[in-house]
Amino acid sequence: MxxxxxxxxxxxxxxxxxxxxxDAHLANPGGAVWVGWDNYLRHEEDxxxxxxxxxxxxxxxGNTLVFTLISVSLETxxxxxxxxxxxxxxxxxxxxxxxxxxxxxxxxxxxxxxxxWILNDQFGMLNDLLLRLGMIAEPLAWTADPSLALLSVxxxxxxxxxxxxxxxxxxALQMLPRDCYDAARVDGVGPVRTFFHITLPxxxxxxxxxxxxxxLDALRVFDLIYVLTPNSAQTMSMSVYARQxxxxxxxxxxxxxxxxMLFFVVATCIAVFLVAFRGRLEPGxxx
Amino acid sequence: xxxxxxxxxxxxxxxxxxxxxxxxPGDDAGATLAISCGAVGQEFEICxxxxxxxxxxxxxxxxxxxxxxxxxxxxxxxxxxxxAGAHDVDVLQVDVIWPAILAPHLLDLGxxxxxxxxxxxxxxxxxxxxxxxxxxxxxxxxxxxxYYRQDLLEKYDEAVPATWRELAATAARxxxxxxxxxxxxxxxxxxxxxxxxGLTCNALEWVASHGGGTIVDADGRVTIDNPAAARALxxxxxWVGTISPPGVLNxxxxxxxxxxxxxxxxxxxxxxYAWALVESDxxxxxxxxxxxxxxxxxxxRPAATLGGWQLAVSKYSRYPALAADLAAxxxxxxxxxxxxxxxxxxxxIVALYSDPxxxxxxxxxxxxxxxxxxxxxRPSAATGVHxxxxxxxxxxxxxxxxxxxxxxxxxxxxxxERLRVTLGEGS
Numbered sequence: 001m002x003x004x005x006x007x008x009x010x011x012x013x014x015x016x017x018x019x020x021x022x023d024a025h026l027a028n029p030g031g032a033v034w035v036g037w038d039n040y041l042r043h044e045e046d047x048x049x050x051x052x053x054x055x056x057x058x059x060x061x062g063n064t065l066v067f068t069l070i071s072v073s074l075e076t077x078x079x080x081x082x083x084x085x086x087x088x089x090x091x092x093x094x095x096x097x098x099x100x101x102x103x104x105x106x107x108x109x110x111x112x113x114x115x116x117w118i119l120n121d122q123f124g125m126l127n128d129l130l131l132r133l134g135m136i137a138e139p140l141a142w143t144a145d146p147s148l149a150l151l152s153v154x155x156x157x158x159x160x161x162x163x164x165x166x167x168x169x170x171x172a173l174q175m176l177p178r179d180c181y182d183a184a185r186v187d188g189v190g191p192v193r194t195f196f197h198i199t200l201p202x203x204x205x206x207x208x209x210x211x212x213x214x215x216l217d218a219l220r221v222f223d224l225i226y227v228l229t230p231n232s233a234q235t236m237s238m239s240v241y242a243r244q245x246x247x248x249x250x251x252x253x254x255x256x257x258x259x260x261m262l263f264f265v266v267a268t269c270i271a272v273f274l275v276a277f278r279g280r281l282e283p284g285x286x287x
Numbered sequence: 288x289x290x291x292x293x294x295x296x297x298x299x300x301x302x303x304x305x306x307x308x309x310x311x312p313g314d315d316a317g318a319t320l321a322i323s324c325g326a327v328g329q330e331f332e333i334c335x336x337x338x339x340x341x342x343x344x345x346x347x348x349x350x351x352x353x354x355x356x357x358x359x360x361x362x363x364x365x366x367x368x369x370x371a372g373a374h375d376v377d378v379l380q381v382d383v384i385w386p387a388i389l390a391p392h393l394l395d396l397g398x399x400x401x402x403x404x405x406x407x408x409x410x411x412x413x414x415x416x417x418x419x420x421x422x423x424x425x426x427x428x429x430x431x432x433x434y435y436r437q438d439l440l441e442k443y444d445e446a447v448p449a450t451w452r453e454l455a456a457t458a459a460r461x462x463x464x465x466x467x468x469x470x471x472x473x474x475x476x477x478x479x480x481x482x483x484x485g486l487t488c489n490a491l492e493w494v495a496s497h498g499g500g501t502i503v504d505a506d507g508r509v510t511i512d513n514p515a516a517a518r519a520l521x522x523x524x525x526w527v528g529t530i531s532p533p534g535v536l537n538x539x540x541x542x543x544x545x546x547x548x549x550x551x552x553x554x555x556x557x558x559x560y561a562w563a564l565v566e567s568d569x570x571x572x573x574x575x576x577x578x579x580x581x582x583x584x585x586x587x588r589p590a591a592t593l594g595g596w597q598l599a600v601s602k603y604s605r606y607p608a609l610a611a612d613l614a615a616x617x618x619x620x621x622x623x624x625x626x627x628x629x630x631x632x633x634x635x636i637v638a639l640y641s642d643p644x645x646x647x648x649x650x651x652x653x654x655x656x657x658x659x660x661x662x663x664x665r666p667s668a669a670t671g672v673h674x675x676x677x678x679x680x681x682x683x684x685x686x687x688x689x690x691x692x693x694x695x696x697x698x699x700x701x702x703x704e705r706l707r708v709t710l711g712e713g714s
Binding site: 026120123140141143146232 | 360482542
């Protein structure tokens with residue numbers, strides 16, 4: 001098992017980290033020369049150069065963090081609401097549960113392309129709808145307007161990934177013991193207090209795991225942004241930056257350095273998160 | 288990280304697949320070749336008809352591989368395929384700025400072309416020759432042009448604008464008048480403002496026509512940080528949201544054509560390919576469109592970015608001789624004439640411009656002679672393998688100015704420094 005892990009995860013990871021310290025070029029990755037930390041930071045002609053001195057990289061880090069924070073928060077909140085609704089028994093519940101999963105089942109590239117048409121400023125459906133409802137006076141350029149572009153990307157991600165959160169939370173809800181609820185009902189506790197004092201504490205370990213999963217994914221976001229707003233610095237994420245270095249500029253060295261930094265940023269975020277909520281992830285702990 | 292692993296997995300698959308296929312050199316009968324044709328507008332369809340004629344004549348099968356419409360993405364795809372030594376594509380359609388970048392992976396087509404190459408525009412032949420090797424055959428050429436709505440200009444008694452200032456004034460006037468008359472979706476001017484290679488082409492035209500140079504000069508010196516260039520970009524930034532829809536910042540060629548062809552714009556900057564489409568039978572603006580050279584800037588002369596596509600043969604092709612023959616066939620005089628008649632693709636063969644059939648079908652070819660005089664090349668030769676970084680930094684800075692995030696002088700000063708670093712690294 002460890003051997004398999006080392007081959008499929010460890011080796012590519014180490015190789016990427018190693019490439020980050022070389023001047024490798026995609027046309028000739030074999031002829032790479034060790035350059036130390038130069039891809040990250042170097043001093044030349046009275047100025048700092050390299051990844052850590054590149055304002056575009058920090059903009060990408062900022063974009064990614066904003067994207068992750070907002071999208072994961074919204075997805076968790078909406079996912080919780082949807083899961084609570086789906087947990088109740090009503091007619092055709094099985095069908096509704098399946099239907100909710102549709103956005104999650106569509107490949108991201110397809111849904112991103114679909115949304116780029118929906119969000120089109122001239123013939124997009126969303127503008128048409130909002131105009132008819134009188135909510136906006138003139139069509140908005142969802143993917144082009146700098147104040148809307150990141151918001152649009154977040155909107156599409158929330159649409160796509162909320163079902164995933166809902167599903168994970170629903171699984172946790174289904175495992176809850178009935179007796180707590182029976183006791184609460186006998187004692188005359190209202191539904192709101194029941195939710196905050198019984199449901200939420202009981203599902204919080206599962207909820208936190210779901211949030212960690214989502215955050216991991218969101219920090220690496222690529223396809224959605226790449227289809228909706230390619231190469232625009234306003235929405236560039238860390239992955240898009242790394243790809244640009246690697247593919248557009250053919251610079252395996254600089255691209256690998258960016259990919260390595262991405263790995264450490266993700267690892268740091270998750271470590272901070274896990275430490276902050278350490279107590280709650282233990283089974284049986286009361287938060 | 289995920290990307291590297293994905294690329295590694297893809298490589299493994301490619302290697303495994305190619306190992307399975309038995310290769311029999313010399314036995315080319317009934318071979319199957321693959322060609323990548325562009326799919327902008329009706330390009331793909333017209334390419335297929337040419338390829339079919341070659342197939343019928345030689346008995347070999349040819350598959351058409353569709354590639355991304357965005358030139359930036361298409362180059363990235365080619366670079367990945369070629370760096371992996373993949374023989375999935377034999378004949379590649381390459382942009383005028385790519386020969387220097389892709390040359391190590393391309394075959395020398397000089398021997399195949401022979402004396403016929405002398406009939407092409409010398410500038411293109413020179414562009415496609417890298418270190419004495421002719422790595423690509425010119426296929427069609429183009430330069431940015433201005434499309435205008437003849438009927439609207441006549442209705443408001445306006446002339447075809449000769450300067451950017453006139454264009455902005457005319458566009459604003461007609462736009463507001465048409466909107467007042469009930470056409471609320473009318474815009475003045477659409478162009479390509481997405482952060483990609485097309486924006487480099489558009490912005491180079493504004494900058495060069497204002498006398499702001501060509502980003503990097505022929506000797507490789509960075510020249511972009513100058514007041515004329517800043518004026519040019521500020522002028523363009525003022526269009527966004529006034530005469531151009533805010534969404535233009537995410538438009539490529541086909542998005543702008545979509546707006547213009549459905550009758551919602553007075554002017555459009557585009558390549559000549561759009562002519563055949565706006566004049567096609569089902570086009571709402573058919574018969575109401577004119578084409579003119581792009582307006583001049585403060586420098587008093589227009590500038591049109593030189594575009595155009597070539598056919599190259601991959602060094603990793605299984606059938607190099609057949610692939611070269613296909614490329615030579617498609618770029619031949621007869622085939623270029625057919626493409627000029629069917630799709631308004633501008634020939635790279637000088638003689639075709641005096642062929643009455645060609646000029647009758649494309650009356651605007653003659654008018655565009657001025658465009659070719661004003662053609663300005665992107666600095667691909669001076670920047671070599673760094674061209675992509677230069678273009679990327681340029682369109683990034685321009686996009687920031689257009690979207691109002693930065694003022695032009697600041698953005699250009701930063702860009703200047705960034706380009707110096709980029710070009711300094713390589714030397």
